[in-house]
Amino acid sequence: MVPSRRTWNLGATPSLRGLWRVGRAQEPQPGMARPAPASPAARPFPHTGPGRLRTGRGKDTAAGSDEDSSARSATRPTLAQCRALSVDWAGPRSPRRFYLAVQVENLKEKLLRQAQEVSHLPSEPGGTDLEKHRDLLMGENERLRQEMRRCEAELQELRAKPGAACPGCEHSQGRAHCAHTLWSPVFSLPLQYVIKTVEVESPKTRQALSESQARSQHLQEQVAMQRQVLREMEQQLQSSHQLTTQLRAQIAMYESELERAHGQMLEEMQSLEEDKNRAIEEAFARAQLEMKAVHENLAGVRTNLLTLQPALRTLTNDYNGLKRQVRGFPLLLQEALKSVKAEIGQAIEEVNSNNQELLRKYRRELQLRKKCHNELVRLKGNIRVIARVRPVTKEDGEGPEAANAVTFDPDDDSIIHLLHKGKPVSFELDKVFSPRASQQDVFQEVQALITSCIDGFNVCIFAYGQTGAGKTYTMEGSSENPGINQRALQLLFSEVQEKASDWQYTITVSVAEIYNEVLRDLLGKEPQEKLEIRLCPDGSGQLYVPGLTEFQVQSVDDINKVFEFGHTNRTTEFTNLNEHSSRSHALLIVTVRGMDCSTGLRTTGKLNLVDLAGSERVGKSGAEGSRLREAQHINKSLSALGDVIAALRSRQGHVPFRNSKLTYLLQDSLSGDSKTLMVVQVSPVEKNTSETLYSLKFAERVRSVELGPVSRRAELGSWSSQEHLEWEPACQTPQPSARAHSAPSSGTSSRPGSIRRKLQPSGKSRPVPV
């Protein structure tokens, strides 16, 4: 404890004894050298600091005299030192005075330092240690000040006694302030005491001071922290103050706005109140006006009511009158119905009679159409001859023999030119098809004939020509490019389909061949069986073939099956089919039977599609045996066909149908108003020009037979038997006269190609060259 250290016990502590020795050591001895003058910048007496004293205290006594001598030299102050300390240096430089001055200076310095420390200590209350330390320091200061005052007083006193010599002082003058006076027990004790006290307390003070400084440092840090916290809190408080100020300003603003809004609301309420009152007043005034108008209307209505009452009475009377009338209405209705029924019956009768009339007209028109068609065909020629030239094929070979010998007229499609043995020969037919003509082109030419079959006409289409000239190609064709046979049946199907709403049709087909004048059924179960042609037992004069199979066909598929079946029968029968087919006539007989659903009218038409045997003159080439026989039969049948066609065209009374099986079988399809078309197939190459020449001559001859007037008349009589129209027994309509319809128009002037007829020799047919 610092205060306890202040209890002085001078003789007890070793430190005091050390200090005493130091003090003695510092005493100037006689003969000692003056201390060396210190540098002006140095402290007045630097070696007299506490450290120096402490070092001297411990070691000087024991160690030796080096330090004592230096200390002694140091204790004598230099002139400069004395001046620096404002020591009166007029007399001898007394160490005593000098020490006092030094003491005073040291004390001042110490005092100043401690005063600084005290000023640096924080002045806040609550720091207990700090406060104590400060108190201590202040007490110490006070004590030091007192000490310093005392030293100064002593110093003054020494100055004031110039005559007092100090024993042992080397100077006689100025003894008054000789340092020796310091040695007097009276004077020296307090100083020693002070020195010792300072010497003793200085380390403790310094230690306490350092501790206090450390604590002070710590406290300063804490204080700094507290100050920081305080500053932050002050800032927060300041910002809170600012916020509060702002909020208060806002509240004030809101309050003023509220007040203003309240004022406005009051004003609006007042104006609304005024509006309301005004509206009520206006509504009231309006209501009063309306009420007045309603009253006026009511008065008017009352007046009207009074005037309407008589009208109402009139209406009531009318109503009663109507009621009475309604009561009598059923009677009226019955009467009206009766009269209407009578009218309707009359109308129905009229319609019936009209219908009858229409039916009659329809039938008449039908006959007229048929007549027109007949006339058209007649004008074209009932027997028409066309030629088709096949293209040159590989089978024709090469070289001059395969050279083309046939040319055409670019301006007239009925002319064909043949170069025979270097001579050009021309023929005129109804139409000539070049090798470029397609199957469809040829079919186009014949399809009018085919459709006439649906109307009940008999039609015959022949393919005539030498072997390999293209007869089968034209009639049958290939599956990809079918010929007339298949296209004809397809056309019949489509036509029949179109008329299905009014007519019922059945189409049947038969396939036969004539080989060596033997007729065979290619669809029968016994294809090798010979068939005969007979007259119908019904006395109609019609021919029929007992046992000839007829297949009913309804589609193209059915036709294909029929052809396939016929082909199979032919294949199994003959080993060399191609050879055989060239030497036989193949016939496809299509029968179309129809019935008009509304009139009951029945029709039957026959379409004979004939692929004739090759027309080449085998017999003249010296053939023998079966070949000769075949050739003779072919010759016979083709001659017969030529004769028949010639007879028909020339309208001869007798037509030699029975001269061959072929003409006999086709009799009903060649005579009357039936239509015949012959397609003469022609090979174009040089080697076949002879056969081509004969074929074309035959075709032209057939076509160019002149119709004589006698034949026509005679034919008029015979044609009446060829009527295909049959009538239902129920229909009482008289059968139209076939004669009338089939009669040709007067004269022949309307027939096209009359110029050709003038050029042709008159009518006798010649036998077909075979």
Ligand SMILES: Nc1ncnc2c1ncn2[C@@H]1O[C@H](COP(=O)(O)OP(=O)(O)OP(=O)(O)O)[C@@H](O)[C@H]1O
């Ligand atoms: N217009 C044509 N276009 C192309 N090829 C044809 C034509 N006409 C005939 N041909 C071909 O000529 C060849 C002989 O024809 P096709 O068999 O029809 O003669 P054909 O007169 O019927 O003989 P056949 O009397 O022996 O039956 C066949 O190969 C056929 O394909």
